[in-house]
Amino acid sequence: DIVLTQSPATLSVSPGESATVSCRASQSISINLAWYQQKPGQAPRLLISSASTRATGVPARFSGSGSGTEFTLTISSLQSQDLAIYHCHQYDAWPHTFGQGTKLDLK
Amino acid sequence: EVQLVQSGAVVKKPGESLTISCKTSGYSFSNYWIGWVRQRPGKGLEWMVILYPYDSDTRYSPSFQGQVTISADQSISTAFLHWTSLKASDTAVYYCARPSVGGFDFVYWGQGTLVTVSS
Numbered sequence: 001d002i003v004l005t006q007s008p009a010t011l012s013v014s015p016g017e018s019a020t021v022s023c024r025a026s027q028s029i030s031i032n033l034a035w036y037q038q039k040p041g042q043a044p045r046l047l048i049s050s051a052s053t054r055a056t057g058v059p060a061r062f063s064g065s066g067s068g069t070e071f072t073l074t075i076s077s078l079q080s081q082d083l084a085i086y087h088c089h090q091y092d093a094w095p096h097t098f099g100q101g102t103k104l105d106l107k
Numbered sequence: 108e109v110q111l112v113q114s115g116a117v118v119k120k121p122g123e124s125l126t127i128s129c130k131t132s133g134y135s136f137s138n139y140w141i142g143w144v145r146q147r148p149g150k151g152l153e154w155m156v157i158l159y160p161y162d163s164d165t166r167y168s169p170s171f172q173g174q175v176t177i178s179a180d181q182s183i184s185t186a187f188l189h190w191t192s193l194k195a196s197d198t199a200v201y202y203c204a205r206p207s208v209g210g211f212d213f214v215y216w217g218q219g220t221l222v223t224v225s226s
Contacts, residue, residue, distance in 0.1 A: 045216075049210065089212065
């Protein structure tokens with residue numbers, strides 16, 4: 001299975017700051033990577049697909065980059081409603097897999 | 108509007124069987140993959156299995172192969188996840204999810220079904 005390793009596990013940020021979450025794949029997955037946001041008690045919400053394409057309705061302050069084995073989710077001008085857990089997901093090879101998640105909380 | 112509506116929370120005993128459901132609407136059920144994702148309490152997401160209803164093409168994660176069975180009833184646009192013998196370690200929220208057109212990123216999600224297995 002392809003292992004996705006997210007870092008950091010927890011990221012403490014202040015409103016207005018930028019936050020960067022990394023996702024490293026154990027082998028190349030081209031750009032077949034998605035990012036999701038999950039708030040407590042809610043289902044995940046798709047933010048980014050194909051490594052860098054924002055999903056419908058996702059604010060421009062969310063951006064994704066990377067290819068191969070190294071990927072990044074950047075949230076600029078962080079807002080309080082962005083505090084959540086962020087998950088990466090590879091769909092390049094079966095079985096598809098998720099990273100372990102990164103929790104964004106308030107500094 | 109695409110909707111995925113899952114069955115309600117259940118409490119079961121170890122060894123019991125269970126089927127949970129995911130009723131879809133707003134799109135052609137047969138022509139899109141549909142998958143299941145597990146989330147144990149306080150943990151991350153785990154990709155379990157995905158099925159293409161049109162031809163029943165199914166892909167399991169090895170971690171879940173033989174532990175659960177996915178199925179679908181095209182006549183009622185509903186996907187199912189079945190256990191024959193539950194364990195305490197199956198306690199989790201289970202989400203059904205539908206990928207995008209031509210892709211496997213999960214655009215649409217059900218609300219989740221909490222399965223609690225306890226003696």
